[in-house]
Amino acid sequence: MSQTETNKITIGVSACLLGQNVRFDGGHKRAPYCTDELVNFFEFEPVCPEMAIGMGAPRKSIRQVKDGDVILLQSGDGKLDVTAEMKAFCDMKVEHLGHLGGYLLCAKSPTCGMERVLEYKPGTNNATKSGTGVFAKALMDRYPELPVEETGRLHDMVLRENFFTRVYAYNDWQQLKADGLTKHKLVQFHSRYKYLLMAHNQKLYRELGPMVANLGDDFARQADDYFRMFMQTLKHHASRRNHTSTLQHIQGYFKRALSKQQKAELTDAILEYREGLQPLLVPITLINHYLREYPNEYIKDQVYLKPHPQELKLRYGY
Structure with a gap:
């Protein structure tokens, strides 16, 4: 779920x-x-x-x-x-x-x-x-x-958004465990959270990758270790700098699909967010718009684009 x-x-x-x-x-x-x-x-x-x-x-x-x-x-x-x-x-x-x-x-x-x-x-x-x-x-x-x-x-809107991001991610993991956690499911889980983790702490995100790549016979313990670091990563507040870097990574998936004008529009939205002129919701909304026009399953599955219901209004404040 x-x-x-x-x-x-x-x-x-x-x-x-x-x-x-x-x-x-x-x-x-x-x-x-x-x-x-x-x-x-x-x-x-x-x-x-x-x-x-x-x-x-x-x-x-x-x-x-x-x-x-x-x-x-x-x-x-x-x-x-x-x-x-x-x-x-x-x-x-x-x-x-x-x-x-x-x-x-x-x-x-x-x-x-x-x-x-x-x-x-x-x-x-x-x-x-x-x-x-x-x-x-x-x-x-x-x-x-x-x-x-x-x-x-x-x-504090940063604390609020961080808390509920963790609530929904925690619930996602608990549902995964209840349905029966496997190595394949853990790899898929990590893949879906790639850009959210990157936005929160790039150093810890890079440490999580090898943990997923080297899953062995002691899977239950390794899964617990992974989730412990996963939640530790999300507890770090996602900075404007990290969000900007993450948005630019996602932007790269559209480089062949977007027109010159659309590329410029997305670039401007990301840079205006970086400068504090627009809330995070603006470039996120534009990316979701382009996803409907130019579908990309990998990006569409990224939790980063919708870590919690939009109705909670958590990405309006920063």
């Missing part, structure tokens, strides 16, 4: 971001982008670790306390400690989340924050923004390739 077809991918999400009243103060942190827009494209699976261990809402707030190398979850006065209960929940819950295609977390939460969570020194109000929510950490440790992001960071 193509990653751009209509079947909805399931994404885990902090329950408060969907407007559920599960916060310590009995409120929520509804993220309109999730509830008003993303809901049309994804199935959400909400989780609130603190509610899941029976803390209720409203409740006494908890925070991370770093005692040596140990992270404790305690109330500010230290009278409430839910460290053991939360660890038991995390150990149990993450084992049932292997079906997810991504996860959206609530920032600053002692359980769900992805980064910069406050870690307090025992018995003080002195803290550093050096922590990760305990549930978020358990999730990312268990599924290191799973695309994970905080909703607030999705206001």
Whole structure:
């Protein structure tokens, strides 16, 4: 199944971001982008670790306390400690989340924050923004390739596009594995992602090629190693320079088909994108237009041209 077809991918999400009243103060942190827009494209699976261990809402707030190398979850006065209960929940819950295609977390939460969570020194109000929510950490440790992001960071269009590119690519791989991964299918998968990988990180893209070319008897391990580097490559933000280089590579496939005027039109679109005068969508749209006029199956199959549904409007902003 193509990653751009209509079947909805399931994404885990902090329950408060969907407007559920599960916060310590009995409120929520509804993220309109999730509830008003993303809901049309994804199935959400909400989780609130603190509610899941029976803390209720409203409740006494908890925070991370770093005692040596140990992270404790305690109330500010230290009278409430839910460290053991939360660890038991995390150990149990993450084992049932292997079906997810991504996860959206609530920032600053002692359980769900992805980064910069406050870690307090025992018995003080002195803290550093050096922590990760305990549930978020358990999730990312268990599924290191799973695309994970905080909703607030999705206001940055580069971060937003990168996250959803990874979500659809991750889902594509999981579907491939579910259908039965073979060496031939892995080679085809890599071929379809050639230009997307090139746009994200050319050095890592060049390292992935030999991994595919040298698949041997230990295929399962090699496939896992390949996918680990594949997702690492996509995690790099695709730069304007790399996009320009990738577009010019694709342009080369049309050199015998396009008229002089069409070549000039495509060249201008790519250069205007490079200079920041046009969004990426402009040269991409023109290439797709020429593909309809002058079909090329290899280029048509490139995920780079449509890594996610156009309706998500992810290539308008840069």
